[in-house]
Amino acid sequence: MISLTLPQWYDLHAHFRQDELLAPMVEQHRRMGCAGALGMPNTKPPLARVFAKDEDATAWSVERYLDLFRKAWPAALDLIVPLYLTAATTPAMIEAGAKSGLLRACKYYPPGGTTNSEHGAAFRGYVENGVLAAMEAHGIVLCIHGEAHGVQGDAYFGRASNAEEDFYRNQMPALVEKFPRLKIVCEHVTTKVAADFVRHSGPNVAATVTPQHLLYSIAHFLQGCKYHLYCMPIVKFDEDVAALRRAVTAADNTQFFAGTDSAPHTVKATPCGCAAGCYTGGVAPQLYAEAFEKAGIAMDSAEGQGAFKKFLCLNGPAFYGLTVPQETFTLSKAPQEIGLVATPAGTVTPLPIGMQAQPTDKATLSWSVTPC
Ligand code: NCD
Ligand code: ZN
Numbered sequence: 001m002i003s004l005t006l007p008q009w010y011d012l013h014a015h016f017r018q019d020e021l022l023a024p025m026v027e028q029h030r031r032m033g034c035a036g037a038l039g040m041p042n043t044k045p046p047l048a049r050v051f052a053k054d055e056d057a058t059a060w061s062v063e064r065y066l067d068l069f070r071k072a073w074p075a076a077l078d079l080i081v082p083l084y085l086t087a088a089t090t091p092a093m094i095e096a097g098a099k100s101g102l103l104r105a106c107k108y109y110p111p112g113g114t115t116n117s118e119h120g121a122a123f124r125g126y127v128e129n130g131v132l133a134a135m136e137a138h139g140i141v142l143c144i145h146g147e148a149h150g151v152q153g154d155a156y157f158g159r160a161s162n163a164e165e166d167f168y169r170n171q172m173p174a175l176v177e178k179f180p181r182l183k184i185v186c187e188h189v190t191t192k193v194a195a196d197f198v199r200h201s202g203p204n205v206a207a208t209v210t211p212q213h214l215l216y217s218i219a220h221f222l223q224g225c226k227y228h229l230y231c232m233p234i235v236k237f238d239e240d241v242a243a244l245r246r247a248v249t250a251a252d253n254t255q256f257f258a259g260t261d262s263a264p265h266t267v268k269a270t271p272c273g274c275a276a277g278c279y280t281g282g283v284a285p286q287l288y289a290e291a292f293e294k295a296g297i298a299m300d301s302a303e304g305q306g307a308f309k310k311f312l313c314l315n316g317p318a319f320y321g322l323t324v325p326q327e328t329f330t331l332s333k334a335p336q337e338i339g340l341v342a343t344p345a346g347t348v349t350p351l352p353i354g355m356q357a358q359p360t361d362k363a364t365l366s367w368s369v370t371p372c
Contacts, residue, residue: 002300002333004289006309008035008325010078011284012316013143013187013208013259015042015277018068020344025264026073028281028341028350031371033329036073036322038080038105038143041065042263046084050097059088062102078322082107082143085126091134098138104320105141105185106131110149110163122149123171127178136182141320143185146172146194147233157234164233165193176201183319188213188261190233192243198255199247206319208259209248211287212278212351215294217241220355227269228354231261232276245295248311251303257316260284266346283338283350285331286367288312293366299333329369336368 011034016025018041029037041047041060048059055061066081073079082105083089083097089106097103108123126132135142147163148155148171156163168191176184186198186207198207212229217238221229229235248256262284263277280287289299289308297304317324340361341348353363 004299004305004308004331005328006033006285006331007313008033008077008327008329009258009285009313010035010316010320010322011037011039011260011262012080012185012257012320013038013261014281015040015261015263016069016072017041017264017345018043018065021264021266021348022068022072024341024343025281025348026069029262030073030075032282032285032369033331035325035327036076036078036080038082038259038320039069040082040107046086047081048084048086048088050083050093050100050103059086062097066102077325080104080320084109085131087125089126089129089131091130094131094134094140095138098140103140105143106135107143107145109145110147110167123175127175132175132179132182136179139183141183141185143187144172145232146186146189162191162236164189164191164236168194168197172197172201176205180204185259185319187259188231188233189244190236191240195240195243195247195256203254206255206257206315207247208261208316209244209256210259210261210278211280211284211291214241214244214248214291215287215352216355224357226355227274228349228351229278230268230274230276231263231278245291249292249295249297249304249307251307253307253310254315254318256311257314257319258284258288258312259316264341264343264348266343266348268349279341279348279350281348281350282341283365285312285329285369286336286365287351289331289333289367290365332368332370333366334368336365338363338365 016039049061052061052063062081146167148166184205189207260280262280264279265275
């Protein structure tokens with residue numbers, strides 16, 4: 001049986017929510033070998049202040065969520081909570097946040113682009129108001145949800161282009177040129193265009209890739225309307241999946257790393273639409289290993305295991321300057337039964353449950369994690 005002993009890893013983009021969801025979501029991450037995370041609640045109101053003393057009715061703070069997060073995950077080696085960039089973000093907030101040590105990353109969402117993202121301002125605003133320059137000067141990482149905002153119809157998702165390709169073709173090159181020392185994580189990239197942009201942008205630009213974008217294409221979503229796979233950015237075409245697989249499995253990969261964008265929704269589909277977000281707590285290393293195999297990587301070879309370790313455990317900490325944990329966990333090529341995750345706030349459905357042809361509340365993964 002193939003078995004990998006790996007350092008515990010960091011999920012460098014995940015939503016843990018708050019209140020009654022936070023502790024059970026942390027527990028699912030812990031059980032899959034996570035030592036820490038870049039985590040967000042995705043609240044209304046947004047986490048748009050650094051310090052608790054600056055909170056008001058329109059904004060929660062990084063300080064408040066970090067405190068809740070640490071209490072829910074006392075054994076975590078490191079936790080990063082990004083500040084949500086809004087029209088109210090100022091260079092002075094960035095500077096004070098950086099000096100306090102509370103602020104290590106900021107999050108850009110296209111306004112209205114996904115669940116609870118209506119507070120963001122247009123991207124060029126942060127270029128003009130000095131916020132990005134302050135981040136560059138103080139070593140704060142910019143985490144980008146890279147989709148053009150306000151685009152409709154074929155410009156949003158068409159044969160010639162889509163909102164993500166538009167963003168990486170038309171907005172990112174100027175940004176990287178203007179702020180060459182700004183560390184940027186292109187989060188949950190879904191297209192060949194975005195993956196190529198990252199590979200050609202040098203060591204200050206990196207990307208997270210989710211399990212769902214490595215395993216599924218739009219066909220999997222459309223056939224049967226598999227709404228548990230509905231997340232933003234939406235899964236793309238087979239050539240995009242192939243490009244992402246090449247990027248994450250390359251022997252010399254230093255820029256692509258694990259960030260699941262795991263986003264628990266206790267109510268996913270409603271009569272008028274669907275909440276965006278796939279839940280992969282508890283199952284992510286197993287799904288990533290499956291994706292590496294689908295990419296043609298021999299997971300019993302030293303090269304294959306080395307590439308997997310870089311993607312899951314090493315590249316992310318190197319980019320963010322985190323300590324690679326001494327503690328390990330074990331990932332084995334042995335079936336693992338999974339079920340729904342019950343929480344006091346409701347039930348959460350991890351992928352690939354919800355992807356089967358017949359309704360069921362179980363699934364069998366081809367890889368298993370020995371719980372930590
Ligand atoms: C996320 C969520 O539900 O919080 N949804 C998603 O589609 N990934 C928000 C996000 O990061 O886009
Ligand atoms: Zn996200």
